[in-house]
Amino acid sequence: MRKLFKNISYVYTFDEKIGDIENGYILVEDNVIKEVGRNWENIEADEIYDLDGYMIIPGxxxxxxxxxxxxxxxxxxxxxxxxxxxxxxxxxxxxxxxxxxxxxxxxxxxxxxxxxxxxxxxxxxxxxxxxxxxxxxxxxxxxxxxxxxxxxxxxxxxxxxxxxxxxxxxxxxxxxxxxxxxxxxxxxxxxxxxxxxxxxxxxxxxxxxxxxxxxxxxxxxxxxxxxxxxxxxxxxxxxxxxxxxxxxxxxxxxxxxxxxxxxxxxxxxxxxxxxxxxxxxxxxxxxxxxxxxxxxxxxxxxxxxxxxxxxxxxxxxxxxxxxxxxxxxxxxxxxxxxxxxxxxxxxxxxxxxxxxxxxxxxxLKMDDYIGKIAPEMAADFIGFKLDKVEFAGGLHNPINSILLCDPKQVDLSVINGEIKILNSEFTNFEISDFLEKHNMISKKLLKKAGILL
The missing domain is CATH 3.20.20.140 (Metal-dependent hydrolases)
Incomplete structure (x- = not known):
């Protein structure tokens, strides 16, 4: 499965050789990054995602x-x-x-x-x-x-x-x-x-x-x-x-x-x-x-x-x-x-x-395959939409806004080549049932410990 993430406004690779890329792309094959660059027009892929207005960094x-x-x-x-x-x-x-x-x-x-x-x-x-x-x-x-x-x-x-x-x-x-x-x-x-x-x-x-x-x-x-x-x-x-x-x-x-x-x-x-x-x-x-x-x-x-x-x-x-x-x-x-x-x-x-x-x-001695965006690294990366209200006025150097502003959450998450979050929403996991159960377990533990009556 080939996934092309194209038209990315900013890619901060944290790879010393590649550096930062504006208007770039990331090509993923199965769970591995195969290409990172600027010209994607002739690349074929099974799935294509247009990330105009996103900044991408390693997970x-x-x-x-x-x-x-x-x-x-x-x-x-x-x-x-x-x-x-x-x-x-x-x-x-x-x-x-x-x-x-x-x-x-x-x-x-x-x-x-x-x-x-x-x-x-x-x-x-x-x-x-x-x-x-x-x-x-x-x-x-x-x-x-x-x-x-x-x-x-x-x-x-x-x-x-x-x-x-x-x-x-x-x-x-x-x-x-x-x-x-x-x-x-x-x-x-x-x-x-x-x-x-x-x-x-x-x-x-x-x-x-x-x-x-x-x-x-x-x-x-x-x-x-x-x-x-x-x-x-x-x-x-x-x-x-x-x-x-x-x-x-x-x-x-x-x-x-x-x-x-x-x-x-x-x-x-x-x-x-x-x-x-x-x-x-x-x-x-x-x-x-x-x-x-x-x-x-x-x-x-x-x-x-x-x-x-x-x-x-x-x-x-x-x-x-x-x-x-x-x-x-x-x-x-x-x-x-x-x-x-x-x-x-x-x-x-x-x-x-x-x-x-x-x-x-x-x-964690895993830097041979995670931690940066480069060919042959695992496809683990995250993205932030630049049109967040929290980033307003902070787009002249967008990377600084991740920590100096308050993005609250990521808008894209790719782990091992699988898209976990897209457009700010989880794609294949529903937390609501576990959330209710979690609160019930917490309450039960506190009762057993005598903290809640």
């Missing part, structure tokens, strides 16, 4: 999330991270497969609506040993058609072991390791253009044992998969690591063998200059989560200091610490938050958009 890559948290938005509104977690664990311990499946669809729908074509997810709790939760979110991703790189998360330290969660949501190290192997062998597809890859992600330094961290590295090396965890998110975490391990978080990761090019960390707010140099030297990746960091009062990550040192992607983070799945807003917040601390020239719009696209692709 966004979301590098950190907890999709199940869409069920508990707006709660614990004034708590910092550790207190926020303790509060939510008493709700999340009742989550089941249906809750994961439906909440994943809600989160994915909102992400696609706001430009995400590839996302990861960090599912780290399995109440009462229900390992099928991981399978449930994969089924949701397949149904909606997003490119998915989930992580098999884990927690092995409950309150009685010095951790934060209740016993019911943690697992033994051995079970976690067995499950890590199971999901890799069942789901991980390392091939180019893959729609599904798996990474491993113990939750955090304060929620798993050193043994689990080290053994997880061994599995990742054996199967050649990536590694992920939260790191240096808050001052409390730094104090915990100093007290428990006698080391700051980055130094502790180094001791465990977690500073290597398979690893990307979420947050990294509290870093010293020495930390930054270690991260750079070991080619570690970063998922920057500005909205969550603001919401929980965690701080401002030193992205402008790291932008030329390490691989950086943007992430919406959990929907209960954001409390959205809105990638456009996340990229905007990344831009503005850095400027609030480091000045107006801390980051440019293009730098942030590249972090949200080719940067995120690099973090």
């Amino acid at each position: 966004f890559v979301n590098t950190h999330h907890h999709m199940f948290q869409s069920l508990t938005r707006g709660l614990a509104a004034d708590k910092k991270l550790f207190d926020w977690l303790v509060f939510h664990y008493e709700i999340w311990k009742f989550i089941d497969e249906e809750a994961i499946y439906v909440s994943s669809l809600i989160a994915l729908y909102e992400m696609i609506k706001t430009g995400v074509t590839t996302t990861t997810d960090h599912l780290y709790l399995y109440p009462y040993g229900n390992n099928k939760l991981f399978d449930a979110e994969i089924e949701a991703a397949k149904l909606i058609g997003v490119r998915f790189h989930p992580t098999r998360g884990s927690m092995s330290l409950s309150k009685k072991n010095g951790g934060l969660p209740p016993d019911s949501v943690v697992q033994t190290d051995d079970e976690i390791l067995q499950e890590s192997v199971r999901v890799i062998e069942k789901y991980h597809d390392p091939s180019k253009y893959s729609m599904l890859r798996v990474a491993l992600a113990p939750c955090s330094p304060f929620s798993v044992t050193p043994y689990l961290m080290k053994e997880t590295v061994k599995i990742a090396n054996k199967y050649d998969v990536l590694l992920h965890t939260h790191l240096a998110e808050t001052r409390d975490e730094e104090e915990y690591c100093l007290e428990k391990f006698g080391k700051r978080p980055v130094d502790y990761m180094e001791e465990l063998g977690w500073l290597n090019n398979k690893v990307w960390f979420a947050h990294m707010v509290w870093l010293s200059k020495e930390d930054m140099e270690k991260l750079s030297k070991n080619n570690v990746g970063m998922a920057h989560c500005p909205s969550s960091n603001m919401r929980l009062g965690s701080g401002i990550a030193p992205v402008s200091e790291l932008k030329n040192k390490i691989r950086i992607g943007i992430a919406v983070d959990g929907s209960a610490s954001n409390d959205t799945n809105n990638m456009i807003m996340e990229a905007r917040n990344a831009l503005l938050l850095q400027r609030a601390k480091y000045g107006a020239n801390a980051l440019t719009v293009r730098e942030v958009l590249k972090m949200a696209t080719i940067g995120g692709a690099g973090v």
Whole structure:
């Protein structure tokens, strides 16, 4: 199937050789971009789409999330991270497969609506040993058609072991390791253009044992998969690591063998200059989560200091610490938050958009086929109509309007060559039934936790 997207007012490819194109076209064959250029008159295609009045950019890559948290938005509104977690664990311990499946669809729908074509997810709790939760979110991703790189998360330290969660949501190290192997062998597809890859992600330094961290590295090396965890998110975490391990978080990761090019960390707010140099030297990746960091009062990550040192992607983070799945807003917040601390020239719009696209692709080691618009790249791209009222007066340099103005959503989404959104509407997915079910599940969880009567 050949699809021709022609007469595109602006194509921002983020490919250094091709650059920006005015009045251009993109030719897609099945799920791969075959041509990008200006003269389309003699090209034959099975389907032709006239995108006059559109600007097109690569699809966004979301590098950190907890999709199940869409069920508990707006709660614990004034708590910092550790207190926020303790509060939510008493709700999340009742989550089941249906809750994961439906909440994943809600989160994915909102992400696609706001430009995400590839996302990861960090599912780290399995109440009462229900390992099928991981399978449930994969089924949701397949149904909606997003490119998915989930992580098999884990927690092995409950309150009685010095951790934060209740016993019911943690697992033994051995079970976690067995499950890590199971999901890799069942789901991980390392091939180019893959729609599904798996990474491993113990939750955090304060929620798993050193043994689990080290053994997880061994599995990742054996199967050649990536590694992920939260790191240096808050001052409390730094104090915990100093007290428990006698080391700051980055130094502790180094001791465990977690500073290597398979690893990307979420947050990294509290870093010293020495930390930054270690991260750079070991080619570690970063998922920057500005909205969550603001919401929980965690701080401002030193992205402008790291932008030329390490691989950086943007992430919406959990929907209960954001409390959205809105990638456009996340990229905007990344831009503005850095400027609030480091000045107006801390980051440019293009730098942030590249972090949200080719940067995120690099973090997930998928930049050989996603993150830019060029021949032989996967057909993942998004579009914005230029006649939006939100763009009025901002068309002299349209790309800036994506983050400096408020487009609210994309008007075109193409994922793996399939059109997901056209003329601002989803083409083959109806969310209304899942929306009602999602709210019912959320209410049920809050009742079980004693928050609603």
